[in-house]
Amino acid sequence: MQQSCSMCGGNKAVQVGSSLQKCPVCEGTGKEIQPGLYYCYGIDIVLTALQALSNQSVQILDKPFKWMWAVAQSTGTFTSQVVDGNAKRPFSNQQIHSANAWGTAQNPFPLVQPYVFGVRGQIQVNITDLSNANNTVRLTFIGVELDA
Ligand SMILES: [Zn+2]
Known part of the structure; x- marks a missing residue:
């Protein structure tokens, strides 16, 4: 089972200053990267x-x-x-x-x-x-x- 991204919590975006930007850790998927x-x-x-x-x-x-x-x-x-x-x-x-x-x-x-x-x-x-x-x-x- 795939977990939510630990950086954005599954929101697919992070707050940078006053704007929301695509999460750089999960690349906007909201899912924890699984290296396998x-x-x-x-x-x-x-x-x-x-x-x-x-x-x-x-x-x-x-x-x-x-x-x-x-x-x-x-x-x-x-x-x-x-x-x-x-x-x-x-x-x-x-x-x-x-x-x-x-x-x-x-x-x-x-x-x-x-x-x-x-x-x-x-x-x-x-x-x-x-x-x-x-x-x-x-x-x-x-x-x-x-x-x-
Ligand atoms: Zn993320």
């Missing part, structure tokens, strides 16, 4: 040589998920395209080489703009092996769970 709690979603995929798979997915649980970093570990190179399955929104125009889209846990790839998947939403991945051998890919979507 650490959470990550994983998708593990096993590809055979040069195999392409569509719509590998994981369902978002009962809180919105703000995706902030992309991390992957794999036994070979691959291309991938992440899609918000509910909004049908792809994050790239085509599948992107693994070296250009995913970081490691020690050096994660930060999203230029974090993205919020809604409750019961779906992270989908279209993926293709480039290694011409069996390829075990473990994708990790790191971010925070927000209050629903």
Whole structure:
């Protein structure tokens, strides 16, 4: 449950001199800013040589998920395209080489703009092996769970 902003008490505005101005803490929402709690979603995929798979997915649980970093570990190179399955929104125009889209846990790839998947939403991945051998890919979507 979301609390009222501790600065404006939920009034969305604060008195500055003789005028009311938009609350600078909650940016006029009247709600306490919730930074969220650490959470990550994983998708593990096993590809055979040069195999392409569509719509590998994981369902978002009962809180919105703000995706902030992309991390992957794999036994070979691959291309991938992440899609918000509910909004049908792809994050790239085509599948992107693994070296250009995913970081490691020690050096994660930060999203230029974090993205919020809604409750019961779906992270989908279209993926293709480039290694011409069996390829075990473990994708990790790191971010925070927000209050629903
Ligand atoms: Zn406020």
